[in-house]
Amino acid sequence: MKEFLRQVERNCISGALVLLPLLVFFVLLEKVWKFFQNYGEKFAHFLRLDLILGKYATDIAGGVILILLVYFSGYLMRLSLLRRFTKWVDDKLMIFLPGYEKNKKEAEAKLNKRKGKPSTDLPILLKNGEFWQPAHLIEEDEKGNAVVFLPNAPAKDQGQILIVKKSDFKKLSETTLGNLDNSIKSFGKGILSFK
Structure with missing residues (x-):
C-alpha cells in the first residue's frame, strides 16, 4: 500500500512539473493574443475592415500586427543592447x-535543422x-574543425577559446548548458552523471 501511495505521489509531482510550464505558456499566450486583439480591433475599425470582414477583422488585424512586430x-x-537585454x-x-x-534548446535545434546549420553552443x-x-561547443565547420570555450571553474564566463578537431570532444546531448554551468560553479559536482 505504501509503495502504491509513493507511486501516486511521484506521478502527481511529475505531472505537475510537466503541466506547470505548459499552463504558464498558454496563460502568457492568451494575454499576448488579447493585447494584440485589442489593437487589432482599433486598427481594423480605423481601416474599416470590420465592415468587410465582420468579427474576424479583429483577429486578422491583430495577427498581422503580431507578425510585423516579430x-x-x-x-x-x-543591436547589442537589445541582445544583452534579451539574454x-x-x-x-x-x-x-x-x-x-530545455524547451528553448529543443526549439533552437529544430530551427537549426530546418536551416541546415549544425547545433552550436x-x-x-x-x-x-x-x-x-x-x-x-561554440561553432563547427564542414572541414571537421570546431571552436570550443573552456571555462575556468568556478567562473563559467572566464576561460579559453580553443580550435579543435571534432574527434577531440563528445557532445552531451541530454545535458543543458545551465546544468553544465552550475556544475562548473560547484567545481565539477554532478558531471559524472551527464550524458
Whole structure:
C-alpha cells in the first residue's frame, strides 16, 4: 500500500512539473493574443475592415500586427543592447520557469535543422590528454574543425577559446548548458552523471 501511495505521489509531482510550464505558456499566450486583439480591433475599425470582414477583422488585424512586430524585432536583435537585454530576460526565465531552457534548446535545434546549420553552443566534454574537461561547443565547420570555450571553474564566463578537431570532444546531448554551468560553479559536482 505504501509503495502504491509513493507511486501516486511521484506521478502527481511529475505531472505537475510537466503541466506547470505548459499552463504558464498558454496563460502568457492568451494575454499576448488579447493585447494584440485589442489593437487589432482599433486598427481594423480605423481601416474599416470590420465592415468587410465582420468579427474576424479583429483577429486578422491583430495577427498581422503580431507578425510585423516579430519580423521587425529580428532587425532590432542586431543591436547589442537589445541582445544583452534579451539574454538577461532569458536568464531570468530559466530561473523562474522550470523546463524553459530545455524547451528553448529543443526549439533552437529544430530551427537549426530546418536551416541546415549544425547545433552550436552545446555542452561537451573536451579530450585533453588522458582526461576530459567540460566545455561549450561554440561553432563547427564542414572541414571537421570546431571552436570550443573552456571555462575556468568556478567562473563559467572566464576561460579559453580553443580550435579543435571534432574527434577531440563528445557532445552531451541530454545535458543543458545551465546544468553544465552550475556544475562548473560547484567545481565539477554532478558531471559524472551527464550524458
